[in-house]
Amino acid sequence: MKWMNQLAIGAALACAGTAFAQSAGPLKGEVVKIAWLDPLSGLMAAVGTNQLKTFQFFAEEFNKKNAAGVKFEVIPIDNKLSPQETTAALRSAMDRGARYVAQGNGSGPALAIIDALEKHNARNPGKEVLYLNYAAVDPDLTNSKCSYWQYRFDADTSMKMEVLTAFMKDQPDIKNVYLLNQNYSHGQQVSTYAKAMLSRKRPDIKIVGDDLHPLAQVRDFAPYVAKMKQAGADTIITGNWGSDLTLLIKAANDAGLNAKFYTYYGIVSGTPTAMGAASAGKVYMASYGYNNMEGVMQKYTDQFKAKFNDDLYSTNIYSVYMALSETFAKIKSTDPAKVAAAMEGMKFKSFNGEVELRKADHQAQQTLYISRWEKADAKHPYSPENTGYTFVPVKTYDPYVASTPTSCQMKRPS
Structure with missing residues (x-):
């Protein structure tokens, strides 16, 4: 299938990076693996496929230049929109060396990630994993079920x-x-x-x-x-x-x-x-966005369309990469435990203006x-x-x- 070929190409680019274009930075050449856990099958496969392409697209863009000089690698795993499958996918991702995990479709899978990471991180100091929530918007995830190991980049319900x-x-x-x-x-x-x-x-x-x-x-x-x-x-x-x-x-x-x-x-x-x-x-x-946004996102929207013949709509994934690369550069480390601490209260400029990662609950204010x-x-x-x-x-x-x-x-x- 055409889109599978496009994903394979995108994954290869994201993994390989572009060393000659890699920006100078304190962590030049260090590889940061992000496990992407969302649906690639079932009725919501079209949404998941688009968002995976978006993660891979921005990995490629940030691999050309970012403040820390790191290279991002995206590891896609189909969670079938199931909390149980998500837990298994998370274990697989960690076995493959991922210490960052991204998910957004469904608050059930999001809660499964939070529960698993609370246990894993407590039991494995020095091997912590950080959850980058880009679209699971149940307010409870940053209220009664909030976690230090989660940052949410979408606006909640x-x-x-x-x-x-x-x-x-x-x-x-x-x-x-x-x-x-x-x-x-x-x-x-x-x-x-x-x-x-x-x-x-x-x-x-x-x-x-x-x-x-x-x-x-x-x-x-x-x-x-x-x-x-x-x-x-x-x-x-x-x-x-x-x-x-x-x-x-x-x-x-x-x-x-x-x-x-x-x-x-x-x-x-x-x-x-x-x-x-x-x-x-x-x-x-x-x-948090709309079609024809002025500024940097319009350029990316046009490039995404030309590359995939698809529309870029999960634009806050750009904010995920921006927050990570700026934090890596600031603390000169990609250690998730240090990154989690450094991102508390962080403010950075994104495509829709200034974004603050509120310290109290790790909810993006935008x-x-x-x-x-x-x-x-x-x-x-x-x-x-x-x-x-x-x-x-x-x-x-x-x-x-x-x-x-x-x-x-x-x-x-x-």
Whole structure:
């Protein structure tokens, strides 16, 4: 298959690096292995495949030049979106010498990593492993289940809902909201936070439906869309991602549902095609980025498209590499225990402005945006999946607006 060949090429480049282009630095030539544990099979394989290519793409870019002079190597392992498979994959990764692990799809696998690393790191001083969470957004992961050995580079469910509802508060046409979400921690949290925040900011809004469905198992969302129409919903809030959002949007458009969608992951593989022209002006997204961002990310987006004929949407993976390379250079070490300590409270410049890794819970604090699906134009020419449409920013929220409090009681090594 074409994409497997592309992944193999990308992996080889990431492993080999480009020694002649390697930047001078205190750790010049040292290899840092990052194990990537996410789905490459099942209904969410398209999402995982894209994100793996993104990790490999940025490994190649940072291998050309980074502050520490290190070379990054990505070790991909299919976790099948399963906590049990993730635990086995983590053991395999550590056996292969990885002391950094990246994962993002599903909070169940994320919690499995946290639990495993808490035990491993306590029992194996000097062989610690650090978890780089780039997309698992259950708020509990940096609250009641927070870990010293995890840093989260995405905004959590509550942070994105904070800006979604801040925007919705000023939309007078919103009257009847239907909640549809995946039945696992993230989806449950979307429902909980949506009801709490709308009640506080727009108590006049009615919640006319609140459904949960199995994760990555539903193939026909027509029955859910029928319930939305019957309930008179003018607005849908969903944290769905991957095939669960793609198929939901397709069913809504097929049924002629006249409602706006407020989403977290409208930009993810498959969904832009499902939206197409029928969803213009009707789908909103809360995220740390959007299509046609000015600055460094636009260059990378274009390069990624040219290389893989695919869209770069997990742009915060750039932030992962930026934080690591700057920390390595600062402390002149790639030891995960020393890196974990040095990254507490760290501030660095990324594609979306200054990012702070909050010391209290290791949750990234960053600028968030509300964008809307619209027809591409001269000002916003980049179009995901060649649809002729794109996400255009309509509101920017500074980090302090999106920030939510934490109840984390961080247990740090003695």
